[in-house]
Amino acid sequence: MTQTAAAIDDDRIELGEMAGSLGFLLRIAQVQVFEEFYEALSAHDMKPGEFTVLWVIHLNPGLRQGTIARALHIKPAHMTKLVARLVAAGYVSRITPTDDRRSVRLMLTSSGKAFVQRNRDELINFHKAERSRLDDDEFEQFAVLLRKFTGITEARP
């Protein structure tokens, strides 16, 4: 019997083995991070996925739209719309190269560069140790394990 005391009194919830489930824990963690991100960024009217794409274009100008989508686990259908928003916002320009007219290569506009420059610290590193329940060492270890778990190394293998 895993069952715990009656629990009809509220706000005392037994999670049991669920507290050992990575799927569950990751979902909660992600929601929390997302909420913080939103709080910090809603002023800029930009969503996490959008800034991530902006950032990757910043570091890899001229990459094909689909390549970025694959790396960030964004589905093509969504990528089309996401890029359209960034273009509409004036941050990104799409270039169809002559050697493969099916594809689209992405660049930052000067406005996009300025935005990334202006917000890089706030948006990328706002998850510093001091703002979380982890100390510096734990924070770093956490990031290491996340990278290993996801298969992300410093540069894509």
Add this chain to the structure above:
Amino acid sequence: MTQTAAAIDDDRIELGEMAGSLGFLLRIAQVQVFEEFYEALSAHDMKPGEFTVLWVIHLNPGLRQGTIARALHIKPAHMTKLVARLVAAGYVSRITPTDDRRSVRLMLTSSGKAFVQRNRDELINFHKAERSRLDDDEFEQFAVLLRKFTGITEARP
């Protein structure tokens, strides 16, 4: 200049400091876990959030719907629909207690109990070390850090 080589050759993406962003890493990790979960569970026609709720009801029968929602970071509006699906599937019954007729308390039906019993291992512990890139120690350490990061201890504080 953080910028890396031209990168017009595809499939070699520079993530830069993004690889140190918890928000980014958590998103990728969550997508991967979600995909595995789906693969394993689409046969049962059940989504992660739904099973989580089923599980929590299993461990805490008679809890109020809103209490569960808060603990699992599910918004009330969504909770209503999610519970409706579980009721429609015959797994959950809703009880309006006489002492507070605004509230709804949730119980598993016998069918719901059977479902949880039948699928608990597959659905909760399918993320064992052998299936991930982490070894046993790393896996456990990862879970510990996730719990600390999210503020989830064995029993809700």
Add this chain to the structure above:
DNA sequence: GGGAAATAGTTTCCGCGTAAACTATTTTCT
């Protein structure tokens, strides 16, 4: 060279999850 297959991206349509407004009930305050 020319049709078949593959590739890049887009469009259409749909479900999940949310915010905001709403209903019903209970609690608080005077």
Add this chain to the structure above:
DNA sequence: AGAAAATAGTTTACGCGGAAACTATTTCCC
């Protein structure tokens, strides 16, 4: 007691993200 405020959950309307089908272009291969 009775009005005002708080609480529980629902309904409505909407945006994000995805699957499937589609268009355009390029590559394969006979």
